[in-house]
Structures are given as structure tokens and as C-alpha cells.
Amino acid sequence: MDLQQLKQRLSLLDYLRQQHWTLRPAGNSSEFVGLCPLHPETHPSFYVNAQKNLFYCHGCGQGGDLIRFVELFQHLSFRESLAYLERPNPPSAESAAAVLEETTAFYQRQLQDRGEARLYLEQRGVSDPALIQELRIGYAHGGNLRRHLTAQGFSFALLQRAGLVSRQGFDAFYHRVVFPCCQDGRVVNLYGRSFGTAFPHRFLPGSRGGLFAWGAVRQFPTVILVEGLFDLAVLWQAGFHNTTCSFGTHLTPTQLRQLSHPPGRRVFLAYDQDENQAGQRASQALARQLRLLGAVVFLVMLPNGEDPNSYFIHGASAADFARCLEGAQPL
Numbered sequence: 001m002d003l004q005q006l007k008q009r010l011s012l013l014d015y016l017r018q019q020h021w022t023l024r025p026a027g028n029s030s031e032f033v034g035l036c037p038l039h040p041e042t043h044p045s046f047y048v049n050a051q052k053n054l055f056y057c058h059g060c061g062q063g064g065d066l067i068r069f070v071e072l073f074q075h076l077s078f079r080e081s082l083a084y085l086e087r088p089n090p091p092s093a094e095s096a097a098a099v100l101e102e103t104t105a106f107y108q109r110q111l112q113d114r115g116e117a118r119l120y121l122e123q124r125g126v127s128d129p130a131l132i133q134e135l136r137i138g139y140a141h142g143g144n145l146r147r148h149l150t151a152q153g154f155s156f157a158l159l160q161r162a163g164l165v166s167r168q169g170f171d172a173f174y175h176r177v178v179f180p181c182c183q184d185g186r187v188v189n190l191y192g193r194s195f196g197t198a199f200p201h202r203f204l205p206g207s208r209g210g211l212f213a214w215g216a217v218r219q220f221p222t223v224i225l226v227e228g229l230f231d232l233a234v235l236w237q238a239g240f241h242n243t244t245c246s247f248g249t250h251l252t253p254t255q256l257r258q259l260s261h262p263p264g265r266r267v268f269l270a271y272d273q274d275e276n277q278a279g280q281r282a283s284q285a286l287a288r289q290l291r292l293l294g295a296v297v298f299l300v301m302l303p304n305g306e307d308p309n310s311y312f313i314h315g316a317s318a319a320d321f322a323r324c325l326e327g328a329q330p331l
């Protein structure tokens with residue numbers, strides 16, 4: 001592997017993030033500053049230019065490229081540093097989480113600028129700015145993510161491995177409202193809902209991290225389980241913060257385990273009840289599984305084959321939904 005390829009594969013900033021370096025933007029968009037990893041200091045004087053892939057410390061006077069940094073930081077010779085960097089090195093959980101975190105923040109900012117995305121959210125019954133902020137809902141216009149992330153020092157290879165861009169460099173998400181899926185405080189996946197009906201649902205490859213927002217919902221002894229994130233959004237907006245989402249009707253082993261611990265948790269299934277009864281069959285099958293694992297399961301019936309999202313869009317209030325919960329049948 002030649003030097004240029006090596007530097008391309010792992011950017012200096014990726015490497016620093018893997019070493020848990022804490023950074024903040026400095027002035028122009030591709031410069032970052034933080035405490036120097038090479039000498040003790042209390043005021044940040046270590047600068048990284050992500051575009052040039054170079055660092056310089058005003059405290060100790062050291063500077064250079066990624067290889068120079070590894071030489072100094074790991075106390076290796078030039079040749080040893082090259083060997084160290086050439087090891088097959090899967091993206092660490094830290095760098096994958098960092099790139100998804102930055103993408104989430106970027107899409108959140110885009111939502112502010114794009115009227116069409118806010119209009120779509122309103123049509124889906126989601127209008128509360130505090131909720132949009134809390135769920136970190138964003139908008140992927142498409143075509144601009146790669147440039148933004150590489151200017152932030154993320155390598156193209158990392159973006160590809162995260163599934164954010166294709167091999168040809170095209171964004172995974174175009175014209176989609178985006179919800180980040182988090183686990184243990186980290187963004188582990190993104191869900192993108194297109195405005196149209198063709199390929200409406202899309203996730204990045206890899207884990208979705210169990211039930212949505214489980215960190216916030218697990219404290220409740222009674223939870224409401226819905227299929228889709230727009231169902232969840234309207235219920236949170238109406239005050240039902242004990243709602244979680246399974247991204248469909250088939251639960252992963254992790255999701256089943258989450259719902260059934262501790263045993264005795266009351267689970268209200270609020271799945272789509274479509275006319276061909278596929279939804280009801282899915283609910284019955286899931287209820288059986290959950291009961292065996294120790295949960296107490298109820299089926300929420302909404303009027304006229306509504307799902308929670310359409311029910312609120314068609315004018316239901318929190319009190320209406322609370323009545324449906326009261327009338328829920330034990331399964």
C-alpha cells in the first residue's frame with residue numbers, strides 16, 4: 001500500500017477520535033482545536049486541519065501528518081509507524097459513532113433550512129419544535145453529506161463502511177426525514193422516511209440498536225409498543241412518553257428481551273389493524289412470545305383500522321387515545 005492510499009484510508013482526525021481526543025471547531029470549517037495529546041497542557045493549543053490532514057501544536061511546536069503523529073504519540077520509528085497504520089483496522093465503535101453523530105447534527109440543521117421537510121412533518125402530525133429537538137429529527141436533502149463529512153475530517157472509507165455513501169460517493173439518503181436510532185447514548189443507525197411512497201423506509205446497514213429510545217422508556221412499568229417512528233412521534237407529542245418502537249412487527253431477540261425485563265411489565269401493542277387482519281395476526285403472535293417471556297400483553301384497538309399516526313392526524317386527542325388504552329384487551 002502506498003503512502004497516499006494509507007493516509008486516505010485513515011484520516012488524522014479519525015485516528016485522533018479513536019484515541020478519544022476531544023475537539024471543537026476552530027474558525028474555518030475544516031480546522032479543529034483541542035488539548036495536545038503530545039504534551040501536558042490546560043489550554044487547547046493543538047490544531048488539526050482536516051482538509052490538509054495536518055496537525056500543529058503551538059504549545060510544544062510539534063506538527064506534521066498522521067504518520068508523524070503516530071511516531072510521536074506511540075513512540076515509534078517512521079517504519080514502525082507505517083506498519084502500525086497498515087494493520088487491518090476495522091472502524092472502531094468510536095469513529096462509527098462519531099460520524100453518525102455528526103451526520104445527525106448536519107441533518108438537524110438542514111431541517112431548519114428546508115420548508116418542504118417541516119411541511120411533511122406537519123402533514124404527518126409532528127409539529128412540536130421541542131419534540132423535534134428531543135428526537136433529533138432531521139432532513140437529508142441529499143447530495144451534500146459527503147462533502148460536509150470529509151471537510152470534518154472523516155475519511156471517505158469510513159463513510160462507505162457506515163453505509164452513509166455508496167462506493168460511487170452518492171448519499172444513502174435523498175429527500176428523507178431522518179430519525180437517529182440510539183443505544184447507550186450513541187447514534188447506532190439512521191432511519192430515513194422518504195416523502196413519497198416508493199421505498200418509503202430505509203435504514204443504514206447494521207444494527208438498529210434494539211427498541212427505539214429504550215434508554216428513556218425502560219423506566220416505565222407500562223409501555224406502549226408501536227410499529228413506526230411516526231406513531232411514536234405523535235404519541236410522545238401527546239404526552240405518552242412510555243411509547244417505544246420496534247421498526248415493524250417482527251421483534252429481534254434483543255427487543256424481546258428488553259420488553260420482558262423485568263418480568264411483569266405491561267405491554268400495550270398499538271400496531272396497525274388493517275382490514276386483511278395481517279396486523280392482528282402479527283399482534284397475536286407477538287403477544288404469545290412476550291407472554292412466554294413473562295410480560296403482560298394488551299391489544300389496543302383503534303377505530304376504523306387507524307394506526308396511532310393516522311388516528312392523531314385525523315384529529316384524535318390524548319384523551320381519545322387514553323380511552324383506547326383503557327379499553328385494551330388482554331391477549
Ligand SMILES: [Zn+2]
Binds near residue numbers: 058
Ligand atoms: Zn503540544
